[in-house]
Amino acid sequence: MGEGIRIFLVNEDETLRRIPVAKYDRLLGGDTDVYFQEYAGKRVRYVFIILKFIKRMPVEIISIQYSILSFDPNGRIDFGDLEKEMELGFQMLSPSCSDPVFPNVIHAEDRFALKRFYDRYTWEPNSKIKKAIANAIFRKGLR
Numbered sequence: 001m002g003e004g005i006r007i008f009l010v011n012e013d014e015t016l017r018r019i020p021v022a023k024y025d026r027l028l029g030g031d032t033d034v035y036f037q038e039y040a041g042k043r044v045r046y047v048f049i050i051l052k053f054i055k056r057m058p059v060e061i062i063s064i065q066y067s068i069l070s071f072d073p074n075g076r077i078d079f080g081d082l083e084k085e086m087e088l089g090f091q092m093l094s095p096s097c098s099d100p101v102f103p104n105v106i107h108a109e110d111r112f113a114l115k116r117f118y119d120r121y122t123w124e125p126n127s128k129i130k131k132a133i134a135n136a137i138f139r140k141g142l143r
Helices: 021-028 079-093 109-121 127-138
Strands: 002-010 016-019 043-054 057-070
Touching: 002 021, 002 057, 002 127, 016 021, 016 127, 043 127, 057 109, 057 127, 079 109
Parallel strands: none
Antiparallel strands: 002 016, 002 043, 043 057
């Protein structure tokens, strides 16, 4: 029994493209040899999945994250957009609290950052995509 990761890019026609974890890591690491020319200059939906395995077979989805990845004009990660995503992530960490000088004022920057983060960097799959993900993981689909 163990855990593993699956990563899929979601094409505009809602088909899935599996990306090996090592290639994804190299892409995020800025490796200039790793790029996706077909996604150059685009914001692409992707799915990051943590799975439970028994005897090397996936048996359960532990966690699933629906995110958006921005590519630069060369088909590499747009690190400027990635930095903005991380900044929003940090803004979400500061707790909402009332102002000691003005007790009726609530500082809600974290709530606004959370909404901006979800609006810009996450997405909700439709039933077709959910089914395609399940097929790709638990059947012979896109292995």
